[in-house]
Amino acid sequence: MGAWTWTHIKVTAIDRERGLQYCELAEKDVNSLWYYEDYLKLPEEKAFHKYLNFFKKWKDDLNIPKIILNSPKKFEAWVKDRYYENIEKCTNLLKWIEKYRNEECTFEELVNNSNIGDRFHCRIKEYNGDKYIEQYGEIFRLRQYDSFDLNLHTVEDLINYLSSNKYQQFICDFAVDDSPYEGLTDALIKRIREHYGKIGDNNFIVNFG
Numbered sequence: 706m707g708a709w710t711w712t713h714i715k716v717t718a719i720d721r722e723r724g725l726q727y728c729e730l731a732e733k734d735v736n737s738l739w740y741y742e743d744y745l746k747l748p749e750e751k752a753f754h755k756y757l758n759f760f761k762k763w764k765d766d767l768n769i770p771k772i773i774l775n776s777p778k779k780f781e782a783w784v785k786d787r788y789y790e791n792i793e794k795c796t797n798l799l800k801w802i803e804k805y806r807n808e809e810c811t812f813e814e815l816v817n818n819s820n821i822g823d824r825f826h827c828r829i830k831e832y833n834g835d836k837y838i839e840q841y842g843e844i845f846r847l848r849q850y851d852s853f854d855l856n857l858h859t860v861e862d863l864i865n866y867l868s869s870n871k872y873q874q875f876i877c878d879f880a881v882d883d884s885p886y887e888g889l890t891d892a893l894i895k896r897i898r899e900h901y902g903k904i905g906d907n908n909f910i911v912n913f914g
Contacts, residue, residue: 760780
Protein backbone atom coordinates (compact mmCIF):
# COMPACT_ATOMS: atom_id res chain seq x y z
CA MET A 706 0.00 0.00 0.00
CA GLY A 707 2.07 2.99 1.23
CA ALA A 708 1.79 6.63 0.15
CA TRP A 709 -0.40 9.07 2.03
CA THR A 710 -1.81 12.58 2.04
CA TRP A 711 0.16 15.05 4.16
CA THR A 712 -1.36 18.33 5.27
CA HIS A 713 0.51 21.02 7.20
CA ILE A 714 -1.26 24.01 8.72
CA LYS A 715 0.32 27.43 9.19
CA VAL A 716 1.17 27.85 12.86
CA THR A 717 -0.36 31.33 12.97
CA ALA A 718 -3.67 29.90 11.67
CA ILE A 719 -4.05 27.26 14.40
CA ASP A 720 -7.28 27.87 16.30
CA ARG A 721 -7.69 27.29 20.03
CA GLU A 722 -9.41 23.90 19.70
CA ARG A 723 -6.74 22.51 17.40
CA GLY A 724 -3.95 24.06 19.48
CA LEU A 725 -5.19 22.28 22.59
CA GLN A 726 -5.33 19.02 20.64
CA TYR A 727 -1.65 19.40 19.72
CA CYS A 728 -0.84 20.13 23.35
CA GLU A 729 -2.58 16.94 24.44
CA LEU A 730 -0.75 14.88 21.81
CA ALA A 731 2.64 16.36 22.67
CA GLU A 732 2.12 16.00 26.42
CA LYS A 733 1.12 12.37 26.01
CA ASP A 734 4.19 11.74 23.88
CA VAL A 735 6.56 13.39 26.39
CA ASN A 736 5.11 11.48 29.31
CA SER A 737 5.59 8.20 27.44
CA LEU A 738 9.36 8.74 27.08
CA TRP A 739 10.96 6.11 29.29
CA TYR A 740 13.84 8.31 30.39
CA TYR A 741 11.48 11.14 31.36
CA GLU A 742 9.29 8.70 33.29
CA ASP A 743 12.42 7.51 35.11
CA TYR A 744 13.47 11.09 35.79
CA LEU A 745 10.15 11.70 37.54
CA LYS A 746 9.96 8.40 39.45
CA LEU A 747 13.53 7.36 40.27
CA PRO A 748 16.33 8.99 42.27
CA GLU A 749 18.22 11.30 39.92
CA GLU A 750 21.48 9.34 39.89
CA LYS A 751 19.68 6.04 39.28
CA ALA A 752 17.64 7.52 36.45
CA PHE A 753 20.76 8.89 34.79
CA HIS A 754 22.67 5.61 35.06
CA LYS A 755 19.80 3.77 33.42
CA TYR A 756 20.07 6.28 30.57
CA LEU A 757 23.85 5.82 30.50
CA ASN A 758 23.51 2.04 30.29
CA PHE A 759 21.15 2.44 27.36
CA PHE A 760 23.81 4.44 25.49
CA LYS A 761 26.48 1.91 26.40
CA LYS A 762 24.36 -0.84 24.89
CA TRP A 763 23.79 1.02 21.63
CA LYS A 764 26.94 3.14 21.36
CA ASP A 765 28.27 1.18 18.36
CA ASP A 766 25.14 2.11 16.40
CA LEU A 767 25.48 5.83 17.15
CA ASN A 768 27.66 8.38 15.41
CA ILE A 769 29.86 9.15 18.42
CA PRO A 770 33.43 10.47 17.89
CA LYS A 771 36.10 7.88 18.70
CA ILE A 772 37.86 10.28 21.06
CA ILE A 773 34.74 10.10 23.25
CA LEU A 774 34.11 6.38 22.83
CA ASN A 775 37.68 5.53 23.84
CA SER A 776 37.43 7.38 27.15
CA PRO A 777 34.88 6.14 29.75
CA LYS A 778 34.94 9.52 31.54
CA LYS A 779 34.42 11.51 28.34
CA PHE A 780 31.71 9.11 27.25
CA GLU A 781 29.81 9.48 30.52
CA ALA A 782 30.14 13.27 30.38
CA TRP A 783 28.95 13.27 26.77
CA VAL A 784 25.90 11.16 27.67
CA LYS A 785 25.17 13.29 30.75
CA ASP A 786 25.08 16.46 28.64
CA ARG A 787 22.53 14.89 26.32
CA TYR A 788 20.50 13.46 29.18
CA TYR A 789 20.00 16.78 30.93
CA GLU A 790 19.50 18.55 27.61
CA ASN A 791 16.64 16.14 26.80
CA ILE A 792 15.14 16.47 30.28
CA GLU A 793 15.24 20.26 29.92
CA LYS A 794 13.48 20.01 26.56
CA CYS A 795 10.74 17.90 28.15
CA THR A 796 10.20 20.18 31.14
CA ASN A 797 10.34 23.30 28.97
CA LEU A 798 7.78 21.92 26.54
CA LEU A 799 5.40 20.97 29.36
CA LYS A 800 5.84 24.45 30.82
CA TRP A 801 4.88 26.11 27.54
CA ILE A 802 1.95 23.73 27.06
CA GLU A 803 0.65 24.79 30.46
CA LYS A 804 1.12 28.46 29.53
CA TYR A 805 -0.90 27.92 26.36
CA ARG A 806 -3.66 26.10 28.25
CA ASN A 807 -3.83 29.02 30.66
CA GLU A 808 -3.98 31.46 27.71
CA GLU A 809 -0.67 33.03 28.73
CA CYS A 810 0.88 32.65 25.28
CA THR A 811 -0.10 32.12 21.66
CA PHE A 812 0.34 28.85 19.81
CA GLU A 813 3.05 30.50 17.73
CA GLU A 814 4.95 31.40 20.91
CA LEU A 815 4.60 27.82 22.12
CA VAL A 816 6.09 26.54 18.86
CA ASN A 817 8.92 29.10 18.85
CA ASN A 818 9.94 28.52 22.47
CA SER A 819 9.72 24.72 22.74
CA ASN A 820 10.56 21.57 20.84
CA ILE A 821 6.95 20.57 20.20
CA GLY A 822 7.97 19.94 16.59
CA ASP A 823 10.00 16.92 17.76
CA ARG A 824 6.91 15.21 19.06
CA PHE A 825 4.89 12.64 17.16
CA HIS A 826 2.04 14.27 15.14
CA CYS A 827 3.48 17.73 15.83
CA ARG A 828 6.27 17.93 13.25
CA ILE A 829 7.08 21.43 12.03
CA LYS A 830 8.21 22.42 8.55
CA GLU A 831 8.94 25.79 6.96
CA TYR A 832 7.53 27.01 3.68
CA ASN A 833 8.15 30.46 2.20
CA GLY A 834 9.40 31.71 5.56
CA ASP A 835 6.38 30.53 7.57
CA LYS A 836 6.16 27.62 10.00
CA TYR A 837 3.60 24.87 9.44
CA ILE A 838 2.60 22.04 11.74
CA GLU A 839 1.59 18.60 10.51
CA GLN A 840 -2.16 18.04 10.63
CA TYR A 841 -3.28 15.30 12.97
CA GLY A 842 -5.68 13.07 11.07
CA GLU A 843 -6.35 13.38 7.33
CA ILE A 844 -9.83 13.25 5.79
CA PHE A 845 -8.76 11.46 2.61
CA ARG A 846 -5.88 9.57 1.06
CA LEU A 847 -4.24 9.80 -2.33
CA ARG A 848 -2.02 6.77 -2.77
CA GLN A 849 0.60 8.55 -4.86
CA TYR A 850 4.38 8.51 -4.47
CA ASP A 851 7.08 11.17 -4.87
CA SER A 852 4.87 14.24 -4.62
CA PHE A 853 6.28 16.01 -1.59
CA ASP A 854 6.93 19.28 -3.42
CA LEU A 855 3.50 20.14 -4.83
CA ASN A 856 2.64 22.42 -1.89
CA LEU A 857 -1.00 22.86 -2.87
CA HIS A 858 -2.33 25.68 -0.70
CA THR A 859 -5.80 26.65 -1.90
CA VAL A 860 -9.02 24.64 -1.79
CA GLU A 861 -9.71 24.89 -5.51
CA ASP A 862 -6.14 24.00 -6.50
CA LEU A 863 -6.42 20.89 -4.32
CA ILE A 864 -9.76 19.86 -5.84
CA ASN A 865 -8.54 20.54 -9.39
CA TYR A 866 -5.45 18.41 -8.78
CA LEU A 867 -7.50 15.53 -7.41
CA SER A 868 -9.95 15.78 -10.34
CA SER A 869 -7.43 14.30 -12.80
CA ASN A 870 -8.65 11.00 -14.25
CA LYS A 871 -5.33 9.30 -13.53
CA TYR A 872 -5.83 9.68 -9.75
CA GLN A 873 -9.38 8.36 -9.40
CA GLN A 874 -8.49 4.77 -8.57
CA PHE A 875 -6.08 5.98 -5.86
CA ILE A 876 -8.35 8.35 -3.87
CA CYS A 877 -9.92 7.11 -0.65
CA ASP A 878 -12.46 9.02 1.49
CA PHE A 879 -11.92 8.13 5.15
CA ALA A 880 -15.53 9.02 5.94
CA VAL A 881 -16.74 6.03 3.93
CA ASP A 882 -16.94 2.61 5.58
CA ASP A 883 -14.04 0.27 4.72
CA SER A 884 -12.30 3.21 2.99
CA PRO A 885 -12.79 2.08 -0.65
CA TYR A 886 -10.77 3.75 -3.41
CA GLU A 887 -13.68 5.20 -5.35
CA GLY A 888 -12.23 8.49 -6.55
CA LEU A 889 -13.15 12.11 -5.99
CA THR A 890 -16.86 11.87 -5.23
CA ASP A 891 -19.21 14.82 -4.78
CA ALA A 892 -19.35 13.99 -1.07
CA LEU A 893 -15.57 14.14 -0.75
CA ILE A 894 -15.40 17.41 -2.69
CA LYS A 895 -17.91 18.86 -0.21
CA ARG A 896 -15.87 17.62 2.76
CA ILE A 897 -12.64 19.02 1.30
CA ARG A 898 -14.27 22.42 0.79
CA GLU A 899 -15.59 22.40 4.35
CA HIS A 900 -12.43 21.08 6.01
CA TYR A 901 -9.80 23.09 4.16
CA GLY A 902 -12.12 26.07 3.77
CA LYS A 903 -12.27 26.34 7.55
CA ILE A 904 -8.46 26.44 7.69
CA GLY A 905 -8.40 28.99 4.86
CA ASP A 906 -6.55 29.35 1.57
CA ASN A 907 -2.79 29.93 1.98
CA ASN A 908 -2.99 28.70 5.59
CA PHE A 909 -2.26 25.08 4.62
CA ILE A 910 -0.08 23.06 2.26
CA VAL A 911 -0.94 19.59 0.96
CA ASN A 912 1.49 17.05 -0.48
CA PHE A 913 1.35 13.36 -1.28
CA GLY A 914 3.83 10.53 -1.00
